[in-house]
Amino acid sequence: MADRRIRFVEALREGMRQEMERDASVFVMGEGVGPHGSCFKQTDGFCAQFGEDRCRDTPISEQAIAGAAVGAALAGMRPIADLMWIDFTTLATDQICNQAAKLRYMSDGQVNVPAVFRATTGRLKSNGAQHSGSWYSWYVNIPGLKVVVPSNPYDAKGLIISAIRDNGPVVYLEHKMLLNVKGEVPEESYTIPLGVAEVKKEGSDLTIVATGYEVTDTMKAAAMVEADGISVEVIDPRTLMPYDSDTILESVRKTGRLLVVDEGFRYCGYGSEIISMVVENAMECLKDRPRQFTAMHSTVPFSPPLEEYIMPSPVKIANEIRVVMGKSLEPEVAIR
Amino acid sequence: MNREMKIGLLETMLKIRKAELQLAVMFKNGKIPSGAHLYEGEEAIAAGVCANLRTDDQITSTHRGHGHCIAKGMEPRRMMAEVCAKSTGCCSGKGGTMHMFDPSIGVMGTIGIVGGGMPIATGLGLAAKLQGTDRVAVSFFGDGASNNGAFHESLNMASLWKLPVIYVCENNQFATSVSVKRSTPIEDISVRAIGYGMSGVTVDGNKVDETYAAAADAVARARRGDGPTLIECKTYRIRGHFEGDDAIYRSKEEVQAARERDPIEYWKNVLLGDGTISEQDFIDLNEKIEQLIAQAAQFADESSYPTPEDALKLCGGNPSLLVK
Numbered sequence: 001m002a003d004r005r006i007r008f009v010e011a012l013r014e015g016m017r018q019e020m021e022r023d024a025s026v027f028v029m030g031e032g033v034g035p036h037g038s039c040f041k042q043t044d045g046f047c048a049q050f051g052e053d054r055c056r057d058t059p060i061s062e063q064a065i066a067g068a069a070v071g072a073a074l075a076g077m078r079p080i081a082d083l084m085w086i087d088f089t090t091l092a093t094d095q096i097c098n099q100a101a102k103l104r105y106m107s108d109g110q111v112n113v114p115a116v117f118r119a120t121t122g123r124l125k126s127n128g129a130q131h132s133g134s135w136y137s138w139y140v141n142i143p144g145l146k147v148v149v150p151s152n153p154y155d156a157k158g159l160i161i162s163a164i165r166d167n168g169p170v171v172y173l174e175h176k177m178l179l180n181v182k183g184e185v186p187e188e189s190y191t192i193p194l195g196v197a198e199v200k201k202e203g204s205d206l207t208i209v210a211t212g213y214e215v216t217d218t219m220k221a222a223a224m225v226e227a228d229g230i231s232v233e234v235i236d237p238r239t240l241m242p243y244d245s246d247t248i249l250e251s252v253r254k255t256g257r258l259l260v261v262d263e264g265f266r267y268c269g270y271g272s273e274i275i276s277m278v279v280e281n282a283m284e285c286l287k288d289r290p291r292q293f294t295a296m297h298s299t300v301p302f303s304p305p306l307e308e309y310i311m312p313s314p315v316k317i318a319n320e321i322r323v324v325m326g327k328s329l330e331p332e333v334a335i336r
Numbered sequence: 337m338n339r340e341m342k343i344g345l346l347e348t349m350l351k352i353r354k355a356e357l358q359l360a361v362m363f364k365n366g367k368i369p370s371g372a373h374l375y376e377g378e379e380a381i382a383a384g385v386c387a388n389l390r391t392d393d394q395i396t397s398t399h400r401g402h403g404h405c406i407a408k409g410m411e412p413r414r415m416m417a418e419v420c421a422k423s424t425g426c427c428s429g430k431g432g433t434m435h436m437f438d439p440s441i442g443v444m445g446t447i448g449i450v451g452g453g454m455p456i457a458t459g460l461g462l463a464a465k466l467q468g469t470d471r472v473a474v475s476f477f478g479d480g481a482s483n484n485g486a487f488h489e490s491l492n493m494a495s496l497w498k499l500p501v502i503y504v505c506e507n508n509q510f511a512t513s514v515s516v517k518r519s520t521p522i523e524d525i526s527v528r529a530i531g532y533g534m535s536g537v538t539v540d541g542n543k544v545d546e547t548y549a550a551a552a553d554a555v556a557r558a559r560r561g562d563g564p565t566l567i568e569c570k571t572y573r574i575r576g577h578f579e580g581d582d583a584i585y586r587s588k589e590e591v592q593a594a595r596e597r598d599p600i601e602y603w604k605n606v607l608l609g610d611g612t613i614s615e616q617d618f619i620d621l622n623e624k625i626e627q628l629i630a631q632a633a634q635f636a637d638e639s640s641y642p643t644p645e646d647a648l649k650l651c652g653g654n655p656s657l658l659v660k
């Protein structure tokens with residue numbers, strides 16, 4: 001069982017399928033999710049198995065897709081609204097941030113919104129300025145929303161099942177560069193609790209918190225700096241809200257150093273949150289100032305050399321690690 | 337339409353067609369870093385509409401916008417270099433296939449967010465009105481986009497304020513894999529104009545004389561100050577949604593039938609039939625444009641990429657954090 005290796009997108013699909021088999025109130029809707037099975041095949045075969053009522057193509061009407069998910073959720077369904085790219089969720093933010101996030105609170109708990117808003121996130125070779133967003137920190141900033149960013153197939157499945165079963169709205173983001181990555185995934189249904197981090201690699205010199213695709217980049221960087229005698233601990237929060245501050249603090253108390261690696265932007269970004277949380281709670285354990293290594297504060301350009309320039313990469317992260325550890329005198333000089 | 341205008345329409349359509357087919361080859365050969373949404377078979381819309389526009393008239397367009405740029409007067413090589421992510425492209429490689437601009441000829445943006453160009457065109461029209469000019473704005477968009485709030489909000493506002501905007505819906509029967517029949521419960525999208533108290537018309541988008549005439553009406557109305565028009569152009573998306581999409585969600589027969597309604601063949605035959613051009617004229621024109629596009633492709637291919645640091649021009653980080 002344990003050595004079955006499948007792609008991220010297959011794991012995600014299997015998680016959704018198992019929930020749809022288990023619970024008739026679960027359904028999917030979005031642009032192209034129907035007979036064609038979604039842009040990246042996330043819902044391949046669902047129409048054949050569940051019918052078009054439970055896997056429905058929608059018009060290009062993001063506000064109505066998200067809002068209809070909210071309404072259906074209020075009335076007892078468990079909708080999965082597929083908004084395709086996180087860049088298009090901007091058209092649905094009223095329904096996600098003002099409605100889904102707040103209705104339970106405003107009603108003093110009389111209503112629930114068990115909806116999942118799914119979208120792809122992050123860069124993928126020259127997707128260009130309007131298809132390369134990493135905007136999870138926007139949603140982290142909204143009380144009432146949970147935000148999930150899996151970094152591997154195993155987590156993709158366990159987290160989508162938890163997201164569907166959760167009684168509140170969850171924003172679930174699938175990194176485009178991870179969709180075809182393979183990993184071990186059990187066939188049976190399982191959940192990963194929202195708000196529990198995973199220590200991807202133990203180490204003693206430096207704690208790196210990385211999310212989404214940057215977990216992959218950071219693991220490569222951590223392997224590179226081993227030759228320099230640097231032992232890195234890598235933590236993947238997996239869910240960005242709620243997030244596992246305990247695991248991060250425990251690690252920083254051990255290593256005394258913190259670097260956050262993020263494909264999003266630094267200003268009021270996810271890295272800023274992690275750093276301020278650590279400074280507020282464990283300042284006395286820090287041997288050096290904490291840092292973050294993010295995408296540069298630029299619209300994502302189309303041309304490959306430009307896009308590569310503003311984005312983190314294993315080599316750049318490894319260099320940053322050496323800087324943090326005082327083993328390099330050549331810090332990146334740039335706005336990050 | 338005089339002879340020159342008739343031939344002009346043919347020339348524009350040929351330019352667009354050959355540029356798109358050339359880009360398809362370049363995509364196959366790995367010269368384009370991303371996918372590309374091509375416009376083959378829809379050329380009569382961009383050509384017919386833009387033939388009514390002055391250089392100072394402005395347009396917004398979509399992810400499928402290469403043809404609109406050419407029809408509005410962009411040199412094919414600047415468009416193609418942009419698609420190839422080169423420094424010589426119309427946006428120096430920052431924008432790419434989905435994001436092209438050239439304000440000097442009124443290309444105010446091809447927009448990658450479906451529907452996103454419509455409110456912007458509404459604002460272009462508002463500015464024209466506030467500035468007291470008779471400039472007009474045109475928004476090109478798809479059948480799919482007409483189901484987005486942006487469409488409805490824009491039409492209502494433009495009609496309310498009598499803005500000089502022409503909304504050109506390219507009904508190519510698909511939005512990605514979703515057929516218009518599965519997304520839109522009406523036959524003619526142009527009827528939506530009625531609900532906003534504005535003019536709406538449906539034309540055959542593969543007949544450039546029809547698109548030209550409808551746009552001529554609409555542009556005249558807009559310049560007179562009589563408000564916006566919705567023009568629905570029925571056409572067919574010959575290729576996949578983007579290069580690499582095998583489009584298995586529709587039948588070969590359906591695509592073949594659409595190919596037989598080729599807008600360029602149609603117009604060529606009209607011009608041959610009424611004596612505007614001879615077979616030899618067509619061969620000459622075809623050859624001239626083939627050369628133009630071959631040169632454009634070579635230019636795009638041989639141009640250099642922008643230097644990486646260019647990425648940070650215009651970027652908005654906190655200046656005092658520039659150096660760590």
Ligand SMILES: Cc1ncc(C[n+]2csc(CCOP(=O)(O)OP(=O)(O)O)c2C)c(N)n1
Pocket residue numbers: 031060062084088091373398399400448449450451477478479480481482506508510511512573577
């Ligand atoms: C707001 C938004 N939603 C979804 C998408 C993804 N998307 C890109 S093109 C497209 C289909 C557009 O169809 P249509 O408007 O008919 O234009 P066509 O591609 O047929 O020219 C979709 C859904 C997007 N880019 N923006």
Ligand SMILES: [Mg+2]
Pocket residue numbers: 478479480506507508509510511512
């Ligand atoms: Mg369409």
